[in-house]
Amino acid sequence: MERMAIHKALGGTSAGELICLKGWVRTLRTGKDVAFFALNDGSCFASLQVVVTPQLPNYEELVKIGTGACLSVQGVLVESPAAGQRWEVQAQKVEVLGDADSDYPLQKKRHSLEFLRSIAHLRPRSNTFGAVFRLRSALSFAIHRFFHERGFLYVHTPIITANDCEGAGEMFRVTTLDSENPPRNSGNIDWSQDFFGERTGLTVSGQLQGELFATAFSDIYTFGPTFRAENSNTSRHAAEFWMIEPEMAFADLEDDCRLAEDFLRYLVTYTLQHCGEDLAFFNERVEKGLLDKLQALAKARFETMTYSEAVSRLQASGESFQFPVAWGRDLQSEHERYLTEKVVGGPVFVTDYPVGIKAFYMRLNNDERTVAAMDLLVPRVGEIIGGSQREERLPVLQRRMEESGIAPESLWWYLDTRRWGSCPHAGFGLGFERLLMYLTGMENIRDVIPFPRTPGNARF
Numbered sequence: 001m002e003r004m005a006i007h008k009a010l011g012g013t014s015a016g017e018l019i020c021l022k023g024w025v026r027t028l029r030t031g032k033d034v035a036f037f038a039l040n041d042g043s044c045f046a047s048l049q050v051v052v053t054p055q056l057p058n059y060e061e062l063v064k065i066g067t068g069a070c071l072s073v074q075g076v077l078v079e080s081p082a083a084g085q086r087w088e089v090q091a092q093k094v095e096v097l098g099d100a101d102s103d104y105p106l107q108k109k110r111h112s113l114e115f116l117r118s119i120a121h122l123r124p125r126s127n128t129f130g131a132v133f134r135l136r137s138a139l140s141f142a143i144h145r146f147f148h149e150r151g152f153l154y155v156h157t158p159i160i161t162a163n164d165c166e167g168a169g170e171m172f173r174v175t176t177l178d179s180e181n182p183p184r185n186s187g188n189i190d191w192s193q194d195f196f197g198e199r200t201g202l203t204v205s206g207q208l209q210g211e212l213f214a215t216a217f218s219d220i221y222t223f224g225p226t227f228r229a230e231n232s233n234t235s236r237h238a239a240e241f242w243m244i245e246p247e248m249a250f251a252d253l254e255d256d257c258r259l260a261e262d263f264l265r266y267l268v269t270y271t272l273q274h275c276g277e278d279l280a281f282f283n284e285r286v287e288k289g290l291l292d293k294l295q296a297l298a299k300a301r302f303e304t305m306t307y308s309e310a311v312s313r314l315q316a317s318g319e320s321f322q323f324p325v326a327w328g329r330d331l332q333s334e335h336e337r338y339l340t341e342k343v344v345g346g347p348v349f350v351t352d353y354p355v356g357i358k359a360f361y362m363r364l365n366n367d368e369r370t371v372a373a374m375d376l377l378v379p380r381v382g383e384i385i386g387g388s389q390r391e392e393r394l395p396v397l398q399r400r401m402e403e404s405g406i407a408p409e410s411l412w413w414y415l416d417t418r419r420w421g422s423c424p425h426a427g428f429g430l431g432f433e434r435l436l437m438y439l440t441g442m443e444n445i446r447d448v449i450p451f452p453r454t455p456g457n458a459r460f
């Protein structure tokens with residue numbers, strides 16, 4: 001008999017029919033001449049109650065199984081007399097596919113997220129992580145759907161690369177050289193003898209390659225893993241995270257902000273429409289008021305303020321920050337959170353940052369002091385998007401590279417886009433995990449990643 005997902009069975013359309021379910025026992029309860037198994041297969045938040053009676057030939061075996069055991073159940077879906085659930089299954093045949101030892105670590109009580117992180121194989125079977133990873137999957141689909149509907153080309157930018165897009169020098173190295181005894185050339189490691197003939201690493205961003213494709217396909221996006229070796233053990237940084245990077249030809253900073261806003265609203269609306277059961281859980285157990293926040297966000301128009309305005313507002317706030325606020329200094333996360341949580345009370349674009357604190361590719365404004373950059377800040381999480389209009393004027397771009405200490409030879413292939421049919425263009429990067437934190441209320445980035453990679457942590 002073909003297996004039916006519990007999600008589908010709970011829809012009730014098969015009431016009265018004999019169906020087959022497979023899944024893992026979340027909880028079990030035995031009474032006099034009856035046993036109840038809450039069966040969950042991950043297809044939805046809810047479990048389905050399976051009622052087992054001594055009529056079954058293996059009843060004695062069944063009442064001894066452990067929590068977490070894997071079962072195959074054939075039975076009839078009927079309306080449940082019990083409170084709190086609409087349907088249950090009256091079992092006619094139950095097969096134990098895999099029993100569970102009595103030391104099964106997931107108990108009925110609430111476990112800490114740290115503890116669950118330490119049991120990688122059972123973590124996704126918990127309520128919280130079931131909800132998180134269903135949402136992560138649904139949202140991945142919604143992201144592709146958004147861009148597909150708008151005619152954006154999906155491009156796979158490389159994971160191994162010789163360029164460090166952000167110029168920050170925090171790449172993981174990729175090499176096949178003997179670490180004990182690498183070839184040397186007058187004392188320095190001779191990377192020309194390495195696999196790719198030069199020094200390479202894991203990508204920090206697909207943007208530069210994305211720009212190349214935007215000058216051929218107009219509107220493109222990337223969606224893939226990104227790596228940063230910053231040793232910042234914070235709750236918002238991962239060494240491996242996923243980023244969505246759209247790039248639009250014939251677009252300026254204003255267009256860029258509009259796309260980001262439409263994109264976020266679309267994703268929030270999608271989540272509200274398709275992930276209701278999981279969101280209800282987050283709303284109740286993780287972040288009170290989450291649903292109201294998301295409903296408001298689906299309709300909101302995001303505010304915009306320039307960096308200079310932001311600095312004035314912070315200086316006028318009378319707040320004592322750990323890091324000083326001064327024009328020309330980067331905003332720290334405490335400043336970002338103050339702006340979005342206290343000054344605006346919602347998402348805010350901060351635009352036109354000082355040229356000295358942003359990457360070389362951002363378009364220089366007419367004032368020559370600022371660049372056409374934007375960051376989108378949201379409450380609790382802080383920066384969720386970073387983007388800009390790109391510098392399309394070759395001489396200005398060359399000057400900016402020189403000022404930033406980037407050798408033009410290393411990026412000749414990028415500079416060529418400005419030589420043969422350059423065009424105004426703009427794009428941004430949305431951190432997928434930061435988005436998930438915002439949509440679920442989860443406070444640690446590790447808890448929205450199936451197998452998180454952070455300093456000192458890559459075991460499974």
Ligand code: 4AD
Pocket residue numbers: 165166204205206207228236237238239241243245246383384385386387388427428429430431432433434445
């Ligand atoms: O602001 P960032 O560094 O921008 C870029 O990488 C540009 N190349 C994007 C572009 O214009 N195409 O990173 C973009 C976003 C951040 O706003 C943040 O949400 C996320 O990526 N991010 C991280 N997420 C998790 N862990 C980290 N270590 C992250 N670093 C950045």
Ligand code: MG
Pocket residue numbers: 375383385386
């Ligand atoms: Mg940034």
